[in-house]
Amino acid sequence: MREALKEAKKAYEKDEVPVGAVIVHKDRIIARAHNQIKMLKDPTAHAEMIAITQAASYLGNERLLDTSIYATIEPCSMCAGALVLARVKQLFYGAKDPKTGACGSALDIADNKKLNHKVKVTGGVLEEESKILLQEFFSKRRKK
Numbered sequence: 612m613r614e615a616l617k618e619a620k621k622a623y624e625k626d627e628v629p630v631g632a633v634i635v636h637k638d639r640i641i642a643r644a645h646n647q648i649k650m651l652k653d654p655t656a657h658a659e660m661i662a663i664t665q666a667a668s669y670l671g672n673e674r675l676l677d678t679s680i681y682a683t684i685e686p687c688s689m690c691a692g693a694l695v696l697a698r699v700k701q702l703f704y705g706a707k708d709p710k711t712g713a714c715g716s717a718l719d720i721a722d723n724k725k726l727n728h729k730v731k732v733t734g735g736v737l738e739e740e741s742k743i744l745l746q747e748f749f750s751k752r753r754k755k
Contacts, residue, residue, distance in 0.1 A: 612703060612737045615681040618645040618658060619744055625650060629744045632658035632682040634666040634675065634699075641678070642666040658682065659690035663697050674698045683741040685712035685734060691720035694730050701731045705741025 618631025622645035634642040642665035647656040659682055666675050679701040680694065686704065691713035694702060707716050714721040714732045721730040 612681045612683075612705060614640060614643060615658075615683050615705075616737065616740055616744070618643055619683045619741070622646045622658070623744060623748055629748050630658045630682065630684050632662040632680055634662050634678050634680045636666070636670065636675075636678045641669045655689065657687065657690050659686050660693055663693050663699075667697065676700070679703065681736070683737075684708050684745065685714050685716055686721075687711045688713040688718055688720055691718075691730075695720060695723075695726055695728050698728050699730055701733070703733045703736045705734075705736055705738050706745060707734060707738075 614633045615631040619629040622631065623629035627646040627649055631645045633640050642662040644658045644661035644665060646658050647661065648654060659680065662680065666678060667673050675697040678699050680699055681703045683705040685708040686694065702714060702721060709716050711717055721732050
């Protein structure tokens with residue numbers, strides 16, 4: 612999660628919402644990313660989505676079997692759906708997102724009984740650090 616926080620800080624420095632993600636396979640980081648929505652002018656350029664693409668390229672497979680993702684905030688519905696489709700085994704996230712979180716807060720796509728894959732979810736990992744970074748970012752933005 613510390614590596615995901617490093618990625619979130621990169622986003623913060625680029626005036627992007629500070630979200631970072633890393634994907635691990637066999638105890639090795641195979642993907643790392645941060646939000647790049649504004650930079651790429653792409654609403655899908657969330658940290659998790661970019662990391663999923665990198666990991667699929669690294670593994671040479673659209674299935675990210677036996678992988679874990681660490682994200683600094685609870686993934687949204689788009690990202691949670693992608694985690695399910697990619698067959699990611701585990702998700703560890705920092706801060707909850709009560710408005711758009713789709714792994715137990717607003718929705719639960721990761722553990723939806725109607726879907727053919729479930730992602731094991733553990734929230735609250737380095738939650739305070741993740742939350743503080745987000746709060747600082749939005750506080751700074753409101754002052755502008």
